[in-house]
Amino acid sequence: DVKVTQSSRYLVKRTGEKVFLECVQDMDHENMFWYRQDPGLGLRLIYFSYDVKMKEKGDIPEGYSVSREKKERFSLILESASTNQTSMYLCASSPFGTSGPSYEQYFGPGTRLTVT
Amino acid sequence: AQSVTQPDIHITVSEGASLELRCNYSYGATPYLFWYVQSPGQGLQLLLKYFSGDTLVQGIKGFEAEFKRSQSSFNLRKPSVHWSDAAEYFCAVGPSGGYNKLIFGAGTRLAVHP
Numbered sequence: 001d002v003k004v005t006q007s008s009r010y011l012v013k014r015t016g017e018k019v020f021l022e023c024v025q026d027m028d029h030e031n032m033f034w035y036r037q038d039p040g041l042g043l044r045l046i047y048f049s050y051d052v053k054m055k056e057k058g059d060i061p062e063g064y065s066v067s068r069e070k071k072e073r074f075s076l077i078l079e080s081a082s083t084n085q086t087s088m089y090l091c092a093s094s095p096f097g098t099s100g101p102s103y104e105q106y107f108g109p110g111t112r113l114t115v116t
Numbered sequence: 117a118q119s120v121t122q123p124d125i126h127i128t129v130s131e132g133a134s135l136e137l138r139c140n141y142s143y144g145a146t147p148y149l150f151w152y153v154q155s156p157g158q159g160l161q162l163l164l165k166y167f168s169g170d171t172l173v174q175g176i177k178g179f180e181a182e183f184k185r186s187q188s189s190f191n192l193r194k195p196s197v198h199w200s201d202a203a204e205y206f207c208a209v210g211p212s213g214g215y216n217k218l219i220f221g222a223g224t225r226l227a228v229h230p
Binding site: 004009031033035040041042043045048050056058090092094096097099100101102104106107108109110112 | 125150152157159160161165206215217218220
């Protein structure tokens, strides 16, 4: 089974801190995604990566950056955390391809981040 | 523009009752469609998916969904709900904009009364 793990389930940080959220997948997937989830808004894509060192902005990249130095690991960085970044952060991965199975995303358990 | 609409934000059903969660999409080509479930404090788990072929697809936990192209819908159904089905359900469509992205609906939160 595909396993996607996230470094923390719960995280509390102070305003202005630099925050690192780590995601690791064990299925050799090329694509990795970071979403934030807020009540009533569903999942919104922050950034995604389709290969090592390759990244693309999603719908809400402001205030975030990402790093993908190894295929299995995709990090989300909050350069200077703010209270409006308090949210649930979900990481997902999917394999390369253009057929149906390559669009199925596998999710980690999420990190609930609180910025005070 | 591509979009997914889940018209019901909250639904409450009694245990043992039937369930239908609605999902409508706007998409220019033949979509790939997914339903995910999220239990409290957890990540998303795939319930079922439609790629092609039979428009009625079966998933895990006794769920099924029917793809209706003419109505741009992919509604999720279960004949008899269990208390453990209380969760949030997300419909998704893809691909979007290349790179295997999906568009997610805002979710429907299901409560189950005993």
